[in-house]
Amino acid sequence: MAKGIWVVVEQNRSKIRKVSLELLSRARVLADESAEPLVAVLPGSGVADLAAEIASYGADKVILIDDERLARYTTGAYTSALNGTIGKGDPRLVLIGNTAMGKDLAPRLAQRLGAGMASDCTGLSSDGAGLPLFKRPIYGGKAFAEVTASALPVVATIRPNAFALATPDASRAAEVVNEPAKIDPADLKAILKDIVVAVSARPELTEADIIISGGRGMKGPENYELLEKCADVIGAAVGASRAAVDAGWRDREFQVGQTGKTVSPTLYIACGISGAIQHLAGMGSSKVIVAINKDPEANIFTLADYGIVGDLFEIVPLLTEEFKKLVS
Amino acid sequence: MDIVVIMKQTFDTEAKIVLDGDGKIDGTGVNLVINPYDEFAIEEALKLKERFGGEATVVCMGGERAQEAIRTALAMGCDKAVRIDDPALADADEWVIAETLAKAVSAMPYDVILGGRIAVDDGAGQAPIRVAEALGVPSVGSILQLEIEEDTATVTRETDGGTERIEVKLPAVFTAQKGLNEPRYPSMMGIMKAKKKEIAVKSLADIGFGDAPAPKTKIVEFSLPNPRAGGKTIPGEPADAARELARLLRDEMKVI
Numbered sequence: 080m081a082k083g084i085w086v087v088v089e090q091n092r093s094k095i096r097k098v099s100l101e102l103l104s105r106a107r108v109l110a111d112e113s114a115e116p117l118v119a120v121l122p123g124s125g126v127a128d129l130a131a132e133i134a135s136y137g138a139d140k141v142i143l144i145d146d147e148r149l150a151r152y153t154t155g156a157y158t159s160a161l162n163g164t165i166g167k168g169d170p171r172l173v174l175i176g177n178t179a180m181g182k183d184l185a186p187r188l189a190q191r192l193g194a195g196m197a198s199d200c201t202g203l204s205s206d207g208a209g210l211p212l213f214k215r216p217i218y219g220g221k222a223f224a225e226v227t228a229s230a231l232p233v234v235a236t237i238r239p240n241a242f243a244l245a246t247p248d249a250s251r252a253a254e255v256v257n258e259p260a261k262i263d264p265a266d267l268k269a270i271l272k273d274i275v276v277a278v279s280a281r282p283e284l285t286e287a288d289i290i291i292s293g294g295r296g297m298k299g300p301e302n303y304e305l306l307e308k309c310a311d312v313i314g315a316a317v318g319a320s321r322a323a324v325d326a327g328w329r330d331r332e333f334q335v336g337q338t339g340k341t342v343s344p345t346l347y348i349a350c351g352i353s354g355a356i357q358h359l360a361g362m363g364s365s366k367v368i369v370a371i372n373k374d375p376e377a378n379i380f381t382l383a384d385y386g387i388v389g390d391l392f393e394i395v396p397l398l399t400e401e402f403k404k405l406v407s
Numbered sequence: 408m409d410i411v412v413i414m415k416q417t418f419d420t421e422a423k424i425v426l427d428g429d430g431k432i433d434g435t436g437v438n439l440v441i442n443p444y445d446e447f448a449i450e451e452a453l454k455l456k457e458r459f460g461g462e463a464t465v466v467c468m469g470g471e472r473a474q475e476a477i478r479t480a481l482a483m484g485c486d487k488a489v490r491i492d493d494p495a496l497a498d499a500d501e502w503v504i505a506e507t508l509a510k511a512v513s514a515m516p517y518d519v520i521l522g523g524r525i526a527v528d529d530g531a532g533q534a535p536i537r538v539a540e541a542l543g544v545p546s547v548g549s550i551l552q553l554e555i556e557e558d559t560a561t562v563t564r565e566t567d568g569g570t571e572r573i574e575v576k577l578p579a580v581f582t583a584q585k586g587l588n589e590p591r592y593p594s595m596m597g598i599m600k601a602k603k604k605e606i607a608v609k610s611l612a613d614i615g616f617g618d619a620p621a622p623k624t625k626i627v628e629f630s631l632p633n634p635r636a637g638g639k640t641i642p643g644e645p646a647d648a649a650r651e652l653a654r655l656l657r658d659e660m661k662v663i
Contacts, residue, residue: 153573154546179566182524183548186501186533190540195502195623198531212627217529221424222432223630224529230623268545269575272561276569283568289662313663331586332565337420337527338443338585346662357420363632367660369652375640382637385655387648394645401653405663 081231084110085170087161088121088133089152089180095129097244097286098176100136102237104245105203106174107137113205116140118168119253122160122260124150134253136245141253142168146260148267151274152180155266158187163261165192170232172211174203177236178285189234196234197226201241201343201364211235219337219360239286240343277332281307284316284333289346292318292335292362296351296372296391300328305392306350309399312406318342318362320352336361350391354379371395408461408555410452411512412485413522413535416469416476417442420527430629441476444523446590447583451553452521453484454588459555461518462486466511468496468504474606481601482593488604493611495619505537506620507611513542514614517578519560524549524582532582539580546580547573551587 084106089096103119110117119138121129123145130141144160157180165173165188173188175181177199189196202214206227213226213235284290291306303317310317319329321336335342337357347365352358354370354377362368363382370383371391380386387394418424419438427433441449452463465480465488467473477488491511496503512520520542522535532548539546551570552563558577563570565584593601611619641648641655657663 154548158540179549182532183536183546183564186536187540187546189533190502190505190537193502193623195500196531196533197624198501198533215530217629218418218422218424218432219420219527219530220632221422222426223632224626225628225630226624227627228623229621229625233624265543268579269547269573272572272574274566274569274571279568285567332568334585346656346660356423360420363635367656367662368635368637369656380638380640382635384635384637384639384660385652386638386640387645387652388640389645389648394649397646397649398653401649402663405653405657 081169081171083116083118083168083170084172084174085118085120085165085168086138087173087175088119089176089178090121090123090126090129093126093129095132096176096178098178098237098239100244101239101242102174102176103133103136103138105242107245109203109205113209115171118142118170120144120161120164122149122157130253130255132247134251135247135249137251138253141255143255143257144260145257148262149260151271153269153271154183154187155269156262157184158191159262159266160260161188162191164258165232173232173234175234175236177238181236185234185236192232192234194232194234195228195230198236200235200237203235203237216341216364219357220341220363221360238341238343281310282314282316284318284335284340285342287316287344289313289315290318290335290342290344291315291348291350292320292352293323293350294320294352295322297323297328302392303329305395309395309402312399312402320358321355349379349383350395352379353377354381408455408459408518409516410455410461410463411515411517411520412445412448412452412463412465412480413508413520413538414445414449414465414467414476414480415442415526416440416467416473417526417528424631426629426631432629439472439476441479442523442526444525444583444585447585447587448521448523449480449483449485450588450590451583453591455519455555456484464488464515466508467491468507477606478601479593481604482597483591484597486604488606490606490608491614492608493619495611498622498625500622500624501531501533501537502623503620504534505541507614508534509538509541510616511609511614512538519577520580522580522582524584535580535582544578544580545575547575548582549584550581551584553581553587
């Protein structure tokens with residue numbers, strides 16, 4: 080009988096991804112409701128030191144799969160190792176962050192486990208009959224689907240920023256178990272040759288608490304410096320609309336929208352963005368939306384909590400100065 | 408080189424989403440297109456075909472309406488297509504979709520299988536990767552570049568805040584991310600040729616399933632997001648408006 084909620088914890092250079100801690104925070108509440116254990120699985124190499132932090136977010140048990148071959152994420156090795164451990168543990172629910180790793184790993188792992196999967200969930204509860212209930216945006220956030228499982232285990236990837244972080248409790252202890260990585264040689268057909276990490280002091284777009292984005296109204300790539308200056312005062316990431324990316328002003332990885340990244344920060348500041356339906360789909364779940372646009376008829380104002388009708392080249396530097404006063 | 412493209416027809420991203428009387432997504436009057444990420448997969452397949460020769464086959468699950476998207480893929484330059492259409496697939500989840508597609512693909516020769524990294528309708532991003540697992544071949548998701556030398560592919564894959572380069576033995580499955588290429592438009596000649604190309608329509612029994620695989624997840628309800636109560640603009644001179652905005656964000660919303 081499948082039992083327990085498992086969270087696959089993702090680490091990068093010995094730092095736990097924030098979304099993994101969000102999952103542990105939410106899963107702790109669910110595990111208490113259903114009176115079942117919360118188990119964290121951490122694949123990696125030399126990651127034993129991270130167990131205490133995982134325990135502080137509520138895990139009852141931490142399974143370390145510590146192996147040199149798991150030092151960096153690769154699809155085959157991670158699928159192999161996790162399939163063995165999860166298959167043996169027989170959990171009800173397996174949660175993974177919807178990160179670059181999660182998107183690549185989870186479907187493969189689900190298929191190997193013979194499991195169903197709900198992708199990119201923003202809601203996670205129980206249907207009252209002991210089965211998980213997932214809420215997930217579809218059509219790029221223009222609608223939602225509620226999904227249940229008709230077979231267990233079920234895998235779900237969870238969108239970053241969907242759940243609040245719990246306050247860590249350093250006095251919480253978890254049972255820590257080391258499990259050898261059983262990796263099928265057939266799973267090693269892909270070799271990671273090198274990794275290029277973009278050098279940026281700013282947070283990653285999908286995990287950022289604050290995003291300041293620029294669209295067609297930025298008029299050119301050189302003007303994004305205005306947004307960058309503002310972003311660095313408040314610790315924000317800098318995004319862009321599809322129009323700005325298609326014009327070649329910003330790299331594609333910063334595009335917010337239905338064919339770019341879907342984000343749900345606590346604060347989204349849209350500058351010179353008209354609010355095309357594809358853009359709204361990508362940021363409509365932000366908690367607070369601010370729009371700065373010189374066109375009072377711009378569609379973005381229909382969903383902005385606060386709008387300023389005016390010239391962003393004048394407003395943004397003024398706002399940056401105000402933020403400086405607040406954070407100093 | 409034998410190339411298979413897994414393709415899906417989706418709503419145009421301009422489409423406004425409404426629910427019908429049964430609470431389902433209403434497709435009435437919606438413009439249907441090739442899933443934008445699948446267009447990158449098709450373009451990459453055509454580039455491989457141009458370079459190495461061989462055939463590009465489109466595999467698509469869908470009803471009669473999907474015929475139009477398939478015809479477009481053929482007009483772009485794909486050689487033939489299989490459309491899997493069966494009433495038993497009405498409640499298909501990603502598990503069923505993958506089992507079905509994998510069964511169909513397993514009967515074909517393939518060196519490279521391409522698909523979009525996600526479909527813009529259900530946003531699941533599962534099918535091509537699950538198909539790789541079902542076929543027992545490696546997969547790399549979200550690729551930005553694909554180079555092939557004999558039986559080895561070198562791909563650049565997008566990560567969070569960077570990229571990585573992966574070498575993988577063929578056959579393999581790749582999912583296309585925006586940036587991989589610029590999809591071509593069908594030429595007039597292509598559109599003419601596409602009319603004569605084969606689209607095989609197959610049922611589950613035709614591809615070798617006695618019974619349809621049982622879904623493992625089920626959609627119980629669709630809903631629309633709560634409309635946001637937007638529209639509050641902050642009046643005043645720019646300096647005053649900026650000061651007021653900063654104050655509201657800190658004191659009222661507590662987000663700064």
